Amino acid sequence: MSTSLFRSRARRLPLPRPLGAPRAEARALRVRLAGRTVLSEVDLRVAAGEVLALVGPNGAGKSTLLAALACDLPAESGEVRIDDLPAAAWTPGELALRRAVLPQASELSFPFPVEDVVRMGRAPWAGTPAEDEDEEAVREAMAAAEVTGFAGRSFAALSGGERARVSLARVLAQRTPLVLLDEPTAALDLRHQELVLRVCRARAAAGDAVVVVLHDLGLAGAHADRVAVLHEGRVAADGPPSQVFDAELLSRVYAHPVEVIDHPRTGDPLVIPRRDGQGFAV
Ligand SMILES: Nc1ncnc2c1ncn2[C@@H]1O[C@H](COP(=O)(O)OP(=O)(O)OP(=O)(O)O)[C@@H](O)[C@H]1O
Ligand SMILES: [Mg+2]
Secondary structure, eight states, rough: EEEEEESSSSOOOOOOOOOTTTTEEEEEEEETTTTTEEEEEEEEEETTOEEEEEOOOSSSSSHHHHHTTTTOOOOSEEEEETTTTTGSSSSSHHHHHHEEEESOOOOOOOOOOHHHHHHHGGGGGGGGGGGGGHHHHHHHHHHTOOOGGGTTGGGSOOOOHHHHHHHHHHHHHHHOSSEEEEEETTOHHHHHHHHHHHHHHHHHTOOEEEEEEESSSSHHHHHEEEEEEEEEEEEEEEEEEHEEEEEEEEHHTTOOOOOEEEOTOOOOOOEEEEEOEEEEOO
16 A cells, blocks of 8 residues: 555654753754855754754844754754754654744745644644644644634734734644744734743743744843854854853944843843944944
C-alpha cells in the first residue's frame, strides 16, 4: 500500500526535557542568502524554560537566524541542532512537532473563519495521541491571544493587529516545546504587547523554550531571561538584560546614542534614545 511509503519509520514524538536542556542551538553558524553572507560565527542556544529575546537593528539578521533555528534555512557552514541532534536528523513532520514559527509580517490572508485558521496549527499532530487535545489546544490558544471574541469571523476581515493575534494563536495551538516568534508585537497595542510577552513567560514557565524577536527593548528588558543582540550578522552580546543593555554597546549597534537607566520601581533596564544632542556623534 502507498501508506507504507510514508510509514517507513514512526515519527518520534517530542519528549519533555529538563529545564536548561537546549531545545535549539546554532553552532558556528554561517548562512548565505543570494550570495551574501547574512550570518557568521553565530553561537546561540535556547533552553527549555527560558525566553530568549533577539534584538538588533533592521537587517542585522534576526529573521534569518530565527528561520535557521527553525531549520527552514540551510547552513552554509556550522550547524543548527534541535534537541541535541543535527537538523538533518529530523523529518519535516518531526520538526513540526518540535517547533512552531510565527513569521514576521504574515502576508497570508486566509478567507477562513478565525477558529479554522487557529485549528491549522494542530495539523502536525494528526495521527498521534495528541490529536485528542486538538479542541482544547485551539480553545486555550484563542483565549491566550484574546481572539475568542471573533472566532467565527473571517480572518481576511480582521484588522492588522487582530490578524497578528490570530496568527499567534495558531502558533500557540501547535503546542510545540520550541516557539519561535518574529516580531509578534509589531502590530499590537500596549495591552496586547504585554499580553504576548506574558504568554511567552507562561510557556517558558511550563518548560518550553521561546525565542522572540523584538524591537522594543523595554519589552525585552522586562520579560526576557536572556537577550541576544545581533549586529551585522553576528551576535554582539548575549546575556541577561541587565548585562547586555549597556549604553556604549547599544549606541554602537544601533548607530544612535542611547542611555540606559534602571526603572525606579522594578529595576528593569530601560533603554532611551538620547534626544538632547549629547552622547557620541554617529
Ligand atoms: N532572501 C534574501 N536574499 C538576500 N538577502 C536577504 C534575503 N533575506 C534577507 N536578506 C538580507 O539579509 C540581511 C538580514 O536580513 P533579516 O531579514 O534577517 O534582518 P532582520 O534583522 O530581521 O531585520 P528587520 O528588523 O528589518 O526585520 C539583510 O541585509 C537583508 O537584506
Ligand atoms: Mg526581521
